[in-house]
Amino acid sequence: MTDSAGQPGAPGDPGMLGRLGRLGRWFARHPWPVLAAWLVLLVAATAGSRALGGAYSDSFTLPNSPSQQGAALLARHEPAAGGQSGQLVFTVASGSLAADRGAIETAVAGVREAPHVLSVSDPLTAGTTSPDGRTAYAVVHFSANPAALGSSYVTRMGTAVAPARAAGVRVDYGGALGQAARPKAKDARSELIGIVVAVLVLLIGFGSVYAAGLPILTALAGMITSLGVLGMLAAAFVFPTVSPTLAVMMGLGVGIDYALFLTTRHRQLVMDGTDPAEAAGRSLATSGRAVLVAALTVIVAMLGLYASGIGFIGSLGVAAAIGVAIGALTALSLVPALLGLLGRRIDRHRVRRPVAESPSRPGGGWQRYAARVGAHPWRYLIGGLVVLCVLSVPALSIRLGHVAPGADPASYTDKRAYDAISSAFGPGANGTFTVVIQVDRSKTATAAQQQALGQSVQRALAAAPDVASASPPKASPDGALLVSTVVPGSSPQDAATGTLLTTLRGSTLPRALAGTGAQGYVTGNTSAQLDFQGQVASHLPVIIGVVIAAAFCLLLLTFRSPVLALKAAILNLLSIGAAYGVIVVIFQWDWAGGLFGVSEPVPIESYIPMMMFAIVFGLSMDYEVFLLSRIREGWLATRDNHASVASGLGATARVISCAALIMASVFFSFLLSTNVVVKMLALGLGVSVLIDATVIRLLVVPASMFLLGRLNWWVPSWLDRWLPRLEPEPPAGRTAGPAAVPAVPHGG
Numbered sequence: 001m002t003d004s005a006g007q008p009g010a011p012g013d014p015g016m017l018g019r020l021g022r023l024g025r026w027f028a029r030h031p032w033p034v035l036a037a038w039l040v041l042l043v044a045a046t047a048g049s050r051a052l053g054g055a056y057s058d059s060f061t062l063p064n065s066p067s068q069q070g071a072a073l074l075a076r077h078e079p080a081a082g083g084q085s086g087q088l089v090f091t092v093a094s095g096s097l098a099a100d101r102g103a104i105e106t107a108v109a110g111v112r113e114a115p116h117v118l119s120v121s122d123p124l125t126a127g128t129t130s131p132d133g134r135t136a137y138a139v140v141h142f143s144a145n146p147a148a149l150g151s152s153y154v155t156r157m158g159t160a161v162a163p164a165r166a167a168g169v170r171v172d173y174g175g176a177l178g179q180a181a182r183p184k185a186k187d188a189r190s191e192l193i194g195i196v197v198a199v200l201v202l203l204i205g206f207g208s209v210y211a212a213g214l215p216i217l218t219a220l221a222g223m224i225t226s227l228g229v230l231g232m233l234a235a236a237f238v239f240p241t242v243s244p245t246l247a248v249m250m251g252l253g254v255g256i257d258y259a260l261f262l263t264t265r266h267r268q269l270v271m272d273g274t275d276p277a278e279a280a281g282r283s284l285a286t287s288g289r290a291v292l293v294a295a296l297t298v299i300v301a302m303l304g305l306y307a308s309g310i311g312f313i314g315s316l317g318v319a320a321a322i323g324v325a326i327g328a329l330t331a332l333s334l335v336p337a338l339l340g341l342l343g344r345r346i347d348r349h350r351v352r353r354p355v356a357e358s359p360s361r362p363g364g365g366w367q368r369y370a371a372r373v374g375a376h377p378w379r380y381l382i383g384g385l386v387v388l389c390v391l392s393v394p395a396l397s398i399r400l401g402h403v404a405p406g407a408d409p410a411s412y413t414d415k416r417a418y419d420a421i422s423s424a425f426g427p428g429a430n431g432t433f434t435v436v437i438q439v440d441r442s443k444t445a446t447a448a449q450q451q452a453l454g455q456s457v458q459r460a461l462a463a464a465p466d467v468a469s470a471s472p473p474k475a476s477p478d479g480a481l482l483v484s485t486v487v488p489g490s491s492p493q494d495a496a497t498g499t500l501l502t503t504l505r506g507s508t509l510p511r512a513l514a515g516t517g518a519q520g521y522v523t524g525n526t527s528a529q530l531d532f533q534g535q536v537a538s539h540l541p542v543i544i545g546v547v548i549a550a551a552f553c554l555l556l557l558t559f560r561s562p563v564l565a566l567k568a569a570i571l572n573l574l575s576i577g578a579a580y581g582v583i584v585v586i587f588q589w590d591w592a593g594g595l596f597g598v599s600e601p602v603p604i605e606s607y608i609p610m611m612m613f614a615i616v617f618g619l620s621m622d623y624e625v626f627l628l629s630r631i632r633e634g635w636l637a638t639r640d641n642h643a644s645v646a647s648g649l650g651a652t653a654r655v656i657s658c659a660a661l662i663m664a665s666v667f668f669s670f671l672l673s674t675n676v677v678v679k680m681l682a683l684g685l686g687v688s689v690l691i692d693a694t695v696i697r698l699l700v701v702p703a704s705m706f707l708l709g710r711l712n713w714w715v716p717s718w719l720d721r722w723l724p725r726l727e728p729e730p731p732a733g734r735t736a737g738p739a740a741v742p743a744v745p746h747g748g
Helices: 014-029 031-052 066-077 097-112 151-160 162-166 175-181 188-206 209-234 243-271 276-308 311-347 365-375 377-397 413-425 447-463 495-512 525-559 562-588 608-638 641-672 676-713 717-722
Strands: 084-091 117-120 135-142 170-174 433-438 467-470 481-488 519-523
Touching: 014 031, 014 276, 014 311, 031 209, 031 311, 066 433, 066 481, 066 519, 066 525, 084 097, 084 175, 084 413, 097 117, 097 135, 097 151, 097 162, 135 175, 135 413, 151 162, 151 175, 162 170, 170 175, 170 413, 175 413, 188 209, 188 243, 188 641, 209 243, 209 311, 243 276, 243 311, 243 608, 243 641, 243 676, 276 311, 276 525, 276 608, 311 608, 365 377, 365 641, 365 676, 377 562, 377 676, 433 447, 433 495, 433 525, 447 467, 447 481, 447 495, 481 495, 495 519, 495 525, 519 525, 525 562, 525 608, 562 608, 562 676, 608 641, 608 676, 641 676
Parallel strands: none
Antiparallel strands: 084 135, 084 170, 117 135, 433 481, 433 519, 467 481
C-alpha cells in the first residue's frame, strides 16, 4: 500500500472504497442535497400519516381454528351473538342498582342505538346481577372492533351511558370496548429518558458534543420518519396497538447504534489525518458494510415472524422492520452527509479529550483485557457459559398465556370492570366460553328433540371439571344452532381455563353429542385467545428454525466461515434463553413485579417469546457483525488469529459497550409504560442486550475464538468455490479482488 492518492490502497482509490464507499464520499461532499431529501421525506411521511389517519387495533383472525369456526356459525345464523364483544359494568357503592333501574335502562337503550352495535343484553337479570344487587353487567356485541373505530366511538358510548352516571352509577367498559377506551400510549417520557441517557453515555464515552449529538439527531430523524411511514400503512393494513411503540424502540435503538459505529470509525480516521470526506467514504466502506449486514439480519429476523402463519404476529414484525430499515438508511446516508458538513469541527466542542477506536494503542485498558482473555480462554469461556445457563434455568418453567386486565393500572376502565365482575361473579365470569351446537335437522327436527338435546348438553357442560355454571342452550332464530354460555371456575389467564377448553372440545362435547349428528364448537374471546396461544406455541420452533437458518446464511456469506456462523447461532440461543429466564422470574414468578408496576403474577404473553427471539437474535447479530468485522480485518491482514481477536476486541469493546448501554437504556425506559406487555418486552430486550454485550461479546465469543484458532476461518474448498463473493467493500488498507480472500485449508 502506498500513500500517494490514486495508487492502489490509497484513500482516494476507487478500487479500495468500492461502491458503498464512493457513495459515502459523495454524501460527505454534497451534504445539502442529502439533508434536503431527508427533510422532505420526514415532512411527507408525517403529513401523510396525519392526512390518512391510520388507526391501530388488536384484531386478529385464526383461519380454520375451532373458535373461528364457531364464530362464523354465529355470524351466519345468529349475528346478534357474534362479532366482537364487550361489557358495560354498572356498580354502586351502597344500596342497590334496582333503585336506578330507569337510568340504567335508558343507558342500555342509548348503547343499542349506537352504530356497529348488534345487541345489548339486559344487565338487571338473575344471571348478570350480583346477589347483593350492587354490580351488574350487560354484554354488548359489535359488528366491528371498537378499537378500530377511533376515539369518537368511545365518546359516543360515554354519551349513551351518561344518564346512568348522572344517577350516581359507576359505568366501566370491559372486553373489546374496554380495550378501545384505554388511554392512548404516551411514550414521550420513555423516548426522552432514552435520549438523555444516550447523550450522557456518548459525551462520557467519546468526549465531543458534536460527536454525541450526531447519532441522536440522525436516529430521531429516522424514528419520526418510520412512525410516519407506519401510520400511512396503518390506514390500509391492520397493525396492533403496540406497533408504534415497537417501531420507536427498534428504530431509536438501532439508529443510535448504527450512527455511533460509523461516527466512531470516521473520527479515528480523521484523528489519523485522513481528509473528512475520504474518512466518511472509508467509514461507509468498512463499518457501513457491517451496518448493512447487521440491519439486513435484523430485518430478515423480523420478517421471519410471518412463518408463524398469524397475521397479527407478522404485522408486528413489519412494524419493527420498518423502524430498523429506516434507521439503517438514515445512518448510511444522513450520517456521512453530516460528517462531511462538520469536517474537522466534529471535536470542536469537547467535554473531555476525544477518543475513538484505537487498535494501535496496545497499552489501552481494553487491549490489556483482551490479552487476559487470550491468556486464560477456558476460564472466561466456562465462566460466561455458567452465567448464561444459570439465567436460563427459569425459562424451563415458562407458561404462556394472556395477561388479563387485572394486572393493569386502576386508572384503566377495563381493569375496574374486570375486578368488579371477578369480585361479584367469580374470576371465570371474565373469561366465559360460548358453546355453539350445530344441529343435525334430520335427527332433531322437532322443538322437543332440540330441547332434550339442549338439556343433555347443559348437564354435560355443568358436570365438566372447573365449570362454575352453564346456561341452558338457546336456539338461534332459524333453529340451526343451540348456544350456551359456560363460566369457568378460574380466571382467563389461569392454566386451568386452558385445560377446561381442551376438556370441553376433546371429551365433554363429543360425548354429549354422540349419536345426535350435531357438531359442537367452543368460541368467544377467551377461546380465541387460547387458540392464538396454542398456534403461537406450535409455530415457535418454526420461527426459531427460519430465523437461525437465515442468520446463518447471512453470516456465512459475509464472513465465509461456517464455524463462526454456527457459533453465533448457538451463542445467541443461550443469550435468548437467559433473557427468557429473567422475564419469567420477574413477571411469572413475581419476585419483583411490584417494582415494575405489575400488581400480580402474570403468565408470559403468548407472542412475547416469539417476538423476543426474532428481535434479540437480530440485535445480537448486530454486535456479532461489528466485532467479527474488525477481527476479520486483522486476520486478512496478518493471518494471526490470536492477534486478530485481541486487536478486534480491543478496538470495538468500548464502542460495543457504549452502544449496548444506549440501546438497553432505550428499552428500559419503556418500563414506564402502563401496558404490561410493553413492560415485559422492554425488560426482556434490555436485559438481552446487556447480556449479549457483556457475557457473550466480552467473554464467550473472544474466549471461544482464541481456543478455536485457525479453525475460525476454515471453509471447505467446495463451499468456498460455491459461495458468492460478497465483498464489495474490502477493509481499509487492503486492495479489492477475490485473490485477497483465500480460503483457509482444512486443518490449517
